[in-house]
Amino acid sequence: MSTVVDPADYSRQLDEKTARLRELLAPFDAPEPAVFDSPREHYRLRAEFRLWRQDGQRHYAMFAPGEKHQAILIEEFPIASLRINELMPKLKAAWQANEALSNKLFQVEFLTTLAGDAMVTLCYHRPLDAHWQAAAEQLAADLGVSLIGRSKGKRVVIGRDFAVEKLEVAGRTYQYQQPEGAFTQPNGTVNQKMLNWAYDALGQRDDDLLELYCGNGNFTLPLATRVRKVLATEISKTSVYAALNNLADNAVDNVTLVRLSAEELTEALNEVRPFRRLQGIDLKSYQFGSVFVDPPRAGMDPDTCELTRRFDNILYISCNPETLAANIAQLHDTHRIERCALFDQFPYTHHMESGVLLVRR
Known part of the structure; x- marks a missing residue:
């Protein structure tokens, strides 16, 4: 599949992805996928550039694979x-005009949001001194951004170390802290479509939800309004802190969040061993009817996949349709695909995000 950015070719590429997902899910008698497209341009909220010296100046640069x-x-x-x-041009003009900003600067990272917030991270091969701090504070004020300087073993924050996003799901607006360095969905418009699809697929329920790999609470916030209570897990400390803040900021009070991996929670639910981080949490008090998973590219490990079989409903968001298909194959004897969807998070690439609702046969 071509990776050239050509908006005129977008529909053809999306049709190819849809055919690929349809083919991967065909062995499981999947219904026709709902397809959620992306804006053709200006859809990516994150970008990272190395800097390249040429003609005595540093330029934004990217490299072909390998x-x-x-x-x-x-x-x-x-x-x-x-x-x-x-x-981009304003930042470049600033470092070209100021040696304190440009000296040994080797990488620039941008994080923006649909809500209009922006955070810029500047990475250096040198210590950051008072001259840099003064120049960076002025730059942050001029650009209207939060600015973070990184050098070996040090991080200097000017403003906030997160960007603020606002997403609307089923008529309610949720506010999210998106921390520097932590995972966030890169295509905000498509993310909002994913959240609304998941909210609708889960439906209104009178039992409880288990969520694995919850990140900063991207899905947790809207899904929590559909159930009695939620037990959510995440292993990244940065994401856990962001999720706790996001739950508080949005007055979502029926979620218990524990810093455990999916594999550890599987052990806890199987009573293989106790975990100190679950102290005070009565796992037997939950009446789980559904599990929501949004695993990394490798998909769910076999034990976690086996754990999800216990639930009547498995709501699964995947960034890798091959591992999604492999996990569904493990579950197919007890669960069938009731709904599926394709979310085009990454136009002009072969990558796709997909979702399935599996229900007990």
Whole structure:
């Protein structure tokens, strides 16, 4: 599949992805997938650039896969948000005009949101001193962004170390802290479509939800309004802190969040061994009717996959349709696909996000 950014070719590429998902799910008698498209341009809210010296100046650069020595210099980036494209030349002009900002600067990271917030991270091969701090504070004020400086073993935060996102699900607006360095969905428009699909697929229930791999609470917040209570797990400390703040900021009070991996929670539910982090949580008090999973590219490990078989409903968001199909194959004898969807998070690439609702036969 072509990776050239050509909006005129978008529909053909999306049709190819739909055919691929249909083929992967065909052995499981899946219904026709609902397809959620992406904006053709300016859809990516995150971008990361290495800097490349040429003609005495540093330029934004990217590299072809496997290539380290031949840089592709970037002046604008049509797939990135309008805010990133607006910030890129202003930031470049600032470091070109100020040695304290440019000296040994080797990487720039942007994080923006649909809500209009922006955070810029500057990475250096040198210690950050008072001259850098003064220049960076002025730059952050001029650009209207939070700015983070990183050097070996040190991080300097000017403003906040997170960006604020606002997403609407079923008529309610949720506010999210998206921390620097933590995972967030890169395509905000499609993320909002995913949240609404998951909310609708789960339906209104009078029992409890188990959520594995909850991240910063992206899905947790809206799904919590559909059930009695939620037990959610996440292993990343940064994401756990963000999720706890997001639950508080949105007055969602029926979620218990524990810092455990999916594999550890499986052991706890199977009573293989106790976990100190579950102290005070009565797992037997939950009446789980559904489990929600959004695993990494490797999918669920066999034990976690086996754990999900206990639930009447398995709501599964996947960033890798091959591992999704492998997990469904393990569950197919007890669960059938009631709904499926394709979310085009990554236009002009072969990557796709998909979702299935599996219900007990």
